[in-house]
Amino acid sequence: MRALVIGAGPAGARCATRLAERLPGAAVTLCGAEAALPYDRVALGRWLSGACAGADLVTHPLAAMRTLGIAFRPATPILALEGQEAVTARGERLPFDRAVIATGSRAIRLDVPGAGLPGVVAYRSFADVAAMRRSEGPAVVVGGGLLGLEAADALAARGLEVTVVHPLGWPMERQLDEGAGTLLARRLQRRRIRFAMPAGLAAIEGEGRATHAVLSDGRRLPARLVVMAVGIRPEVELARRSGLAVNRGILADASLRTSREDVLAIGECAEVEGRCIGLVAPALEQAEAAAATLAGEARAWAPRPDSASLKVSGTAVWSAGEIAPEAESVTLHDAGGDTYRRLFLRDGRLVGAVLYGDTAASGFFLDCIASGRAIGSRADLVLGAT
Ligand SMILES: Cc1cc2nc3c(=O)[nH]c(=O)nc-3n(C[C@H](O)[C@H](O)[C@H](O)COP(=O)(O)OP(=O)(O)OC[C@H]3O[C@@H](n4cnc5c(N)ncnc54)[C@H](O)[C@@H]3O)c2cc1C
Structure with a gap:
């Protein structure tokens, strides 16, 4: 069997590994849009803060993938599935018998004037963090959710001046009530993170690169680095172009099969029982379940209640x-x-x-x-x- 896994994030890399282990005769190919080897996205903050090196984040070294017989193709975005072939951005056609789509999410970027200036980044990928590490600040982090606070804390640990701009009166309002959110904001202020709340981003100013973030109340904050941490959206373009059923995510049943019998979807790009997940543990569980499905086992994946913790030291x-x-x-x-x-x-x-x-x-x-x-x-x- 020729199995093609599209997306080399945590879900795709885990699924490719399990397929290679469970189906020794299969030809497993793992295609990733990013240039990097599969890495631990959850630990990006450690690299950003300087607690580890970028190379320490690699979860699937090339040699280990080769030993398992996985053909890894970095920097190979897949544009569409046409019949039993996947078409790459370079126009190659990769034949497959079964495909697993694990394209994850893309970070939402606010469409404000100046959003395209150098110095404005998302907080999602290895390349984003590499760009953040090159900046000396001051930094403005837009969004006081889990990721925004983690980015702010890591940048503050690097010695940058950081302000978090958040539209509500307390951070992490999706996970915390006002009481806990207020305590958290006070604790982070003691770590020299400033908050502009409630406030929104209206524009980014700069000549050649970002110099100021302009808030909706007219304030202008110096900002050589603007980090947009305002949410994610399932990456469904490939599925749409391939004619698969898509809602917010790629529709998949409990065995992770999409509207096409021979194509599965797992991780943050998938929508199962009306839910798109945004956490790594269920993404990995789906990867295991998809590999089991392709190995002929009847293994269903069922959602559990989400839980989240903030990865900010001492908090x-x-x-x-x-x-x-x-x-x-x-x-x-x-x-x-x-x-x-x-x-x-x-x-x-x-x-x-x-x-x-x-x-x-x-x-x-x-x-x-x-x-x-x-x-x-x-x-x-x-x-x-x-
Ligand atoms: C900084 C940060 C910290 C986080 N911390 C936590 C945490 O503490 N706990 C937690 O549970 N979760 C956390 N998350 C979320 C967690 O990283 C995700 O839930 C997890 O990465 C989802 O895995 P995935 O494989 O589904 O998608 P992704 O990790 O998004 O991987 C998808 C991959 O597919 C690639 N791709 C996209 N389109 C194509 C295409 N057409 N062709 C080929 N490749 C493509 C993408 O480039 C990407 O590399 C964090 C996320 C970030 C960014």
């Missing part, structure tokens, strides 16, 4: 499930100890949790949310025991 923040202000909630706040916990309940069951300062009970709360079990005493629950 423990975790959340899972629904952050549902309209739901009943229980809060535990130890202002002296700088810990905060808020749990969201509906119909006597835990549906979401925010932990700040002390995240040791995260596994317990995730289990309560995933199992949907009935909650007895709220006091016991908030202490992490029921």
Whole structure:
């Protein structure tokens, strides 16, 4: 069997590896649009801050892929699938029997005047971080979500002056309620990260390269580096051009098959049961399930509640499930100890949790949310025991 995996991010690289291991006779090809070897995208912040070298992020060295018999083709974006052939951007035609699309997401870039100036980058890829590492700042990070805060912290660790511009009154509002978000902003301010909130980016000024970020309230912040961390969108262009069914992501069933029987979709580009994932653990699970499907096993992938933690040193923040202000909630706040916990309940069951300062009970709360079990005493629950 000729198996073609398109996209050499974490999901694609894992799937290619598992296919090569499970189907020793198969010819497995892994095509990536990026020039780099498959690397740990989740750890980009460590390289950005200077905690490790870029080479340390490589997860699949060439020699290991060769040993498994995987033909790796970097800098080879696939434009479309035509019948049993994949057409590359250079016009080559790669034949396949089964294809797995793992094209991930692309970072959204705000379409403001000056957005195309040198010095304006996204925070998504090896090349983005290489560009960020070349800058001496000052830096403006647009977006105070998980990625924006991680970028701001890493840039501050490099000694750059950093301001985070965020449209709401507290950061990470998708994962944190106002209480935890306010504590987090205060903690980061002590690490010399400034916040402009609530505020939006109106334009980027500069002659030849970015020099200022102009905010919607008219403020002008000096900015030699502007990092857009405003969200991601599933990368579905290849699927669209190939006539596959696409909604927000590439539609796939529980065994990761798309509308075309011999083509699967996994990771952030896929939409399964109405959901596109944005985390690495489920992307890797889908990669395992897709390899099993192609090896002839009936293995279904089922979504679990999302959980997220902030990777900023000295700051423990975790959340899972629904952050549902309209739901009943229980809060535990130890202002002296700088810990905060808020749990969201509906119909006597835990549906979401925010932990700040002390995240040791995260596994317990995730289990309560995933199992949907009935909650007895709220006091016991908030202490992490029921
Ligand atoms: C800085 C950063 C930190 C993160 N931290 C966390 C974290 O702490 N925890 C967590 O769970 N998740 C985190 N994430 C998200 C995590 O990285 C993603 O969930 C994961 O990378 C998804 O893997 P993927 O393989 O589906 O997609 P991607 O990693 O996006 O890989 C897709 C690959 O396909 C390539 N591609 C696209 N189109 C084509 C084409 N037409 N032809 C060939 N190749 C193509 C892309 O260039 C890319 O290399 C982080 C992301 C970033 C950017």
